Amino acid sequence: MTDPRPLGADEAAFLAAVRSGDPARFARITERHRRELRVHCYRMLANYEDAQDLTQETFLRAWHKRESFKGHAALRTWLYRIATNACLDFLDKRNDRTPVPTGLPGPDSEVLYLQPYPDRMLPEDPQESVVARETIELAFIVAVQHLPPRQRAVFILRDVLGWPAPKAADALDLTAASVTSALQRARATMREQLPDRRLDWRRPATHELSNDERDVVQAYMDAHKRNDLAGLTSLLRDDLRFAMLPERGTSSATAKDAVDGWVSGGLFQPGHDDWRCTTTTVNRMPAAVLYLRTPEAPEHRLFAIAVLHVVDGKIAELTGFDATDKPWLGVPPTL
Template sequence: MTVDTDVEEVGVSSLDDMDEASFTAAAERHRRELHVHCYRMLGSFQDAEDAVQETFLKAWRARGTYEGRSTFRAWLYRIATNACLDLLATRRPEPATGGEVRWLQPYPDSLLDELPAADADEPEALAMARETIELAYVVAVQHLAPRPRAVLVLRDVLGWPAKDVADLLGDSVNSVNSALQRARAGMREHLPAERQEWTGADTDVENRELVRRFTDASVAADLDAIAAMMRDDVRYSMPPWEGLVVGRDAVVADWTANGYPGMTGLRAVPTAVNRQPAVAYYLWREQEAAYVALTLDVLRISDGTVTEVTIFDADRFASLGLPERLAADGAGQ
């Protein structure tokens, strides 16, 4: 057996020689990238947590089967991919439909920063790492059947050879190539038009200024100002609630019907998830003498306009490292 670097660094010759603590230490160094892989497959931060835990448990139990024909890292990816496919078969028996993903959850940039850095000399790799974690990409992936989904992520995101993907899935190379073609066609159907060629995001300076103005207008509940920053075909959703609203007029009508205009007592905290700008909003509660977590708004920006708003409930604040409340002076509690 070829000894993997992860195995060598704990001073043993094979996985069988590892105690549980040493094995866990070797596996843990890959936790974040495995978690992001599972998140792309599942669309849910919590489901990805469950898949990674299942991966480590299965890997420990199956350590005697590791023969060193691939790296320890690749072996873990194999187990993680199968764990995701098992979860999809039980929790998500049908792919998403209609452009929305009710189980979608955000992924904090602070955790994405733990991933191994992409090579700065490879701008295409940097763009791929950024754009394949955006909510639009994750949502599109959820519309694919499980096995084509796995093929797409392994081939296009991770860059695995078709033969390795075929070995993992127990398929032929021809079947994998066919599944990849179907998956790419499905992605083109569900990705926003300006994201299909993965040309990159607007400049950070342009984004920051637009987000600042959007945030100020949101705190003021100035729906006219907000609408002026939205593209005609803006999309709005609020997982896990059902419904995808498309079009500026439809979004304005929806927010008006839900009593947003005239709302007072808002405070905003800028943040970032899925490599996208986001704003955490808090609402003043007199009886608690504090600003209480309300929503997290995630923005997609293209060509200087807001093209998508995805709003998550306050129950995601803890996983994002956001305080549950702010004191009157703005300090987190």
């Protein structure tokens, strides 16, 4: 696997670490790539905890394969190759890592293993294509899961990371022609899966929340604190899509039907109407962290994270995640 570039300082330092046989020195050099490799694994797997595990597996494989690195490719390229193939091996062994039917009319399906990606764990360089908002939002991650694993890898390497076809082919032990064919099929599937309102994933990256998004997430939290069901209803589009993961049951509903469903499930009723909220961002999207205090509890306990997709000042998609027992989200368990 080669890149048309001279040996860089990173590669020279890595080769010296390999010759030394010092695992601590090896770890210091490879560690700087951890965050971007974890994002890469997350795009492949849609699950933050799996991505953590596979990133660690990448470093273990890299240590065992260290003698195979000759400096003909960038260290980063070599590590991405290992990470991609580690994810493909993982997917080969798991039959629970494919979307399942929603029960809704049409071809919709759910990704029950989807987890949010905390923005605080993204790579720090905002210019990196690896953190482009259009390629980390939940809808994009879900769409990628509809690709067969090898198509998925081709699509991410080519269209997200911008690798040329020969480089992607080398990483996956494929021909350039087969990579080009797989990419064409993957692009067709992605355009079917992504709603029309989504930006093209190959446009220049954006990172910041809009004023609309900030205003809507604040209004959403305020409505919870006041138990203002009319206010909450007014924030939702009538073609709202709602899911509470990892439970099965994505629904499309009018705003009124959605709120009525939450109320019939016990929320906003006496004993389940004392809310506190904070904001966060996951997957470069606005999110409300919801805390609920029940009569027997002395404090507000973490209830869920609601990730909002805002269109024209309204919530078009609301994805709720069980936030308990997930310290990597970086939110306190109580308020």
